[in-house]
Amino acid sequence: MAGEAVLIAAFSGRALAQSARRAGYVPLVADAFGDLDTRDSAAAVHVIDGAMAAGFRTRPLIHALDALAQSISIPPIGLVLGSGFEDKPRLIAALGHRYRLIGNEAATYKACKDPAVFFARLDELGIAHPTTQPCPPDTTKGWLTKRVGGSGGRHIRSCDAAAGERRRRYFQKQISGDRLSVGGVFGTEHAHLALSRQWIAPSPDQAFRFGGAVSMPDVAPDLRSKLESAARDVASAFGIVGMASFDFIISGGTPHLLEVNPRPGASLDVLDDEQGALFRAHIAACLGISQADDPPLTPKTARAMAILHADRGSLTLGSTPWPAWSADRGQPGTYIPKGAPIASVFAEAASADAAEALARTRLAELEDLIYEHTQS
Known part of the structure; x- marks a missing residue:
C-alpha cells in the first residue's frame, strides 16, 4: 500500500526512486551513484562503491540493504531490482532468501x-x-x-x-x-x-x-x-x-x-x-493486489530521455548550474571517467520526432555547460 517503505537496488536507482515517490511509497535506495536526484527522492541512500565497474557483490549489497531497512521504523514491504542483476541469478536467489522480491525470481x-x-x-x-x-x-x-x-x-x-x-x-x-x-x-x-x-x-x-x-x-x-x-x-x-x-x-x-x-x-x-x-x-x-480497472492514460505529448556520456574526456564535476530538464546530477567533486555516463536530459513535444530532436539539442547544451564548470 502507498505510504509504505520499499527497498530498491540498481546501478542507478533514480528513476525507480522517483516513480516510487510519485506513487506514494518511501524509497530506500542502494545504487552505484547516489546522485542528487536520487537523494532528493529517496528517504535514504546507500552507495555501493565500485558497483558499476565490478558489478554488485553479495555481501556489500546485503550490508547496504540491511542498513537501509534498519534506517526506518516500519519494515519495508520488499525489494525491487533494477539494472545490474541480469547476469547474477545466484545473487538474486540470495536476495530472495533474505527479502521479499517484488519482481521476478532468479530462475526467470x-x-x-x-x-x-x-x-x-x-x-x-x-x-x-x-x-x-x-x-x-x-x-x-x-x-x-x-x-x-x-x-x-x-x-x-x-x-x-x-x-x-x-x-x-x-x-x-x-x-x-x-x-x-x-x-x-x-x-x-x-x-x-x-x-x-x-x-x-x-x-x-x-x-x-x-x-x-x-x-x-x-x-x-x-x-x-x-x-x-x-x-x-x-x-x-x-x-x-x-x-x-x-x-x-x-x-x-x-x-x-x-x-x-x-x-x-x-x-x-x-x-x-x-x-x-x-x-x-x-x-x-x-x-497479487487487485487494482481498479482504470482506463489507460492518453498522453498528449511525447517524452524523451537521453544519456550524456563523457566523450570529450574524463572530468571532475564542479558547481554546475543544472537545468531543470536534467537528471542523474552528480555532486561537485564527482569524478567521471571518459566515456562514462554523466547525466540525463528530458524533453517533451507534440511528436516523438520533435521530442527526440529537443533531447539531442539539450544533450549538446548540457555537455557544454558541464565541461565549462569542471573542476581543475
Whole structure:
C-alpha cells in the first residue's frame, strides 16, 4: 500500500526512486551513484562503491540493504531490482532468501538471459529473432558478439577473429532497422503495454551503447499489434511478472526480438505518469493486489530521455548550474571517467520526432555547460 517503505537496488536507482515517490511509497535506495536526484527522492541512500565497474557483490549489497531497512521504523514491504542483476541469478536467489522480491525470481532472469534457452523458446513460439549461435561463425563479417546476461548495449561488439577466446559470449547475425521497445506490467488483468523508440550513442569502444528513448513513436497499427502480441506471448512463456521491457529491431517489416529485460528498464522515464502508475502497477502485479480497472492514460505529448556520456574526456564535476530538464546530477567533486555516463536530459513535444530532436539539442547544451564548470 502507498505510504509504505520499499527497498530498491540498481546501478542507478533514480528513476525507480522517483516513480516510487510519485506513487506514494518511501524509497530506500542502494545504487552505484547516489546522485542528487536520487537523494532528493529517496528517504535514504546507500552507495555501493565500485558497483558499476565490478558489478554488485553479495555481501556489500546485503550490508547496504540491511542498513537501509534498519534506517526506518516500519519494515519495508520488499525489494525491487533494477539494472545490474541480469547476469547474477545466484545473487538474486540470495536476495530472495533474505527479502521479499517484488519482481521476478532468479530462475526467470536466468532463462531470459540464457541464449540457448531464450532463443529456442522464441523458435517454439514462432517469434522472429536474429540468427544466434554459441560458437563463432566461420566468417565474422556481419556478426556481433554479446555477453551472456548483458544489457544496455555496452557489452556488444563487432565479431572478430579473437571473439571465440572471450568467456561467456554468444554470437548473433547483425540486422539493421528501427529499434522499438515494448514496455509493460505483466501479471495483472489490467496491464497496458506502451511502445518506445530507442537509439544508440556509439563511441569508438562501444558501438552499440544505449543513447536514449522516446515515447509515442509513430507505429502502424498492424506492426504495433505484432509487437504487443510477441511481448505478451514471451511474458507468458517465461512467467514474467511486473515491469519488463522487450527490445526489437524492425527489419523488412518484421519485428525481430533481441532481448527481454525482466525488470524495470530505461523506458520507465518516458512511459510513467505523474502519479507513478507503473510503480503502483508493478507492486500490485507482483504482490497479487487487485487494482481498479482504470482506463489507460492518453498522453498528449511525447517524452524523451537521453544519456550524456563523457566523450570529450574524463572530468571532475564542479558547481554546475543544472537545468531543470536534467537528471542523474552528480555532486561537485564527482569524478567521471571518459566515456562514462554523466547525466540525463528530458524533453517533451507534440511528436516523438520533435521530442527526440529537443533531447539531442539539450544533450549538446548540457555537455557544454558541464565541461565549462569542471573542476581543475
